[in-house]
Amino acid sequence: MDLIEEHCRYRCKEPLFDKGIVTGCNQTLEWMLPWWYDHVRKQSSLPICFCDFGLSEKGRAWCEDKGLVIQTLPPIEILKNRVSVPDYYQAEKLSFTELIIFQKKRIVWFSKPFALLATPFNHSVWLDIDCEVKKDISYFFDYLEKNQSLSLSSSPDYKIKQKIERDKMLNPNSRAYNSGVIPFHFKNDIIRKWALASCQYEGAFLGDQDILNRVINDLNVEVIELPREYNWRVLHWGKNPEAVILHWSGATKAEIKNQILVNPKWKTLFPKRIDS
Numbered sequence: 001m002d003l004i005e006e007h008c009r010y011r012c013k014e015p016l017f018d019k020g021i022v023t024g025c026n027q028t029l030e031w032m033l034p035w036w037y038d039h040v041r042k043q044s045s046l047p048i049c050f051c052d053f054g055l056s057e058k059g060r061a062w063c064e065d066k067g068l069v070i071q072t073l074p075p076i077e078i079l080k081n082r083v084s085v086p087d088y089y090q091a092e093k094l095s096f097t098e099l100i101i102f103q104k105k106r107i108v109w110f111s112k113p114f115a116l117l118a119t120p121f122n123h124s125v126w127l128d129i130d131c132e133v134k135k136d137i138s139y140f141f142d143y144l145e146k147n148q149s150l151s152l153s154s155s156p157d158y159k160i161k162q163k164i165e166r167d168k169m170l171n172p173n174s175r176a177y178n179s180g181v182i183p184f185h186f187k188n189d190i191i192r193k194w195a196l197a198s199c200q201y202e203g204a205f206l207g208d209q210d211i212l213n214r215v216i217n218d219l220n221v222e223v224i225e226l227p228r229e230y231n232w233r234v235l236h237w238g239k240n241p242e243a244v245i246l247h248w249s250g251a252t253k254a255e256i257k258n259q260i261l262v263n264p265k266w267k268t269l270f271p272k273r274i275d276s
Helices: 003-007 030-043 057-066 076-082 096-109 112-117 138-146 157-165 189-200 208-218 250-261 271-275
Strands: 017-025 048-052 068-071 121-127 131-133 150-154 181-185 223-225 245-247
Touching: 003 076, 003 189, 017 030, 017 112, 030 048, 030 057, 030 131, 030 250, 048 057, 057 068, 076 096, 076 189, 112 121, 112 189, 112 208, 121 138, 138 181, 150 181, 189 208
Parallel strands: 017 048, 017 121, 048 068, 150 223
Antiparallel strands: 121 181, 131 245
């Protein structure tokens, strides 16, 4: 078995637990962990698997106290096709330092499918670390009991157009989805193919969900769309008091920081990082 095949398969032969939540981050983003965890715990008591993409010692110890921790950063050599920065970002004349930082971020982004392959659960829900769970999430598991298909929230139309026309990552008439919230079954083969594509596809894809969308469209994968409320992108649609999950992507992460700064419980776990 070569290195790519070794890492592009489910780690467990059989699931260790029935249901659970999966997330992951590195040292740069671990300041959000206490905030994320408290919101999840208000709505769910299910076990959590934390995927270590390069946590600090303190961050990993915190996660080990709250759930299962799995080292999931894949070897850099199998992601060599993902290191190059897309031309349209090069055109923005980023400094050398900015490009290096951007490349490091992208390696973490492309680690997501490998984290899903490490799940110990039969029925899993991946939640990005910038997702704020506001209401009961048992819907995901009710859905998984009845359906084998992948379920994702669609991207806004203007984002799909951008991926087709500017970024050249999708073909005309393609569908596009957000990978911040993913309910999935153990041994779902699309997850494995997503990981393989992350290693093998040529081209400067910006992030993990761009390759996932390409796989979905290339293989004509059936996707059942999640209701928007279960992955509500504040950046695109504004705030929504009815949302089950508020997804604070991109620049809206400033709101997460604002929430943390007024809550001593969240702030004191990583004070140096959150104030930097």
